[in-house]
Amino acid sequence: MGQSCEEKYTQCLAYTEEALGKLKVVSDSLASEALLKFARDYYNDAKHYAEKGNYTTALEAVAYAHGFIDAGVLSGYFKIKGYHLKGIKE
Helix, strand or coil: CCCCHHHHHHHHHHHHHHHHHHCEECCCCHHHHHHHHHHHHHHHHHHHHHHCCCHHHHHHHHHHHHHHHHHHHHCCCEECCCCCCCCCCC
């Protein structure tokens, strides 16, 4: 049987928290600032919804947070040591 929504949320939140903790902004711009703000805001929203017991919305919010982190890494704005994604090389 698969993980419950709460278990998946807990796992994803920890992974996202670790990524935010290791994240280094390497290209300071309005875009990098916006991506980081969105990631942090959605991360905080996820915790808020989880505190209310709404793990479906919490999981959706943490997925958005992680998506903004991925976008920053792929765009070359962020680096995260040991991260599964690397920036796109042109």
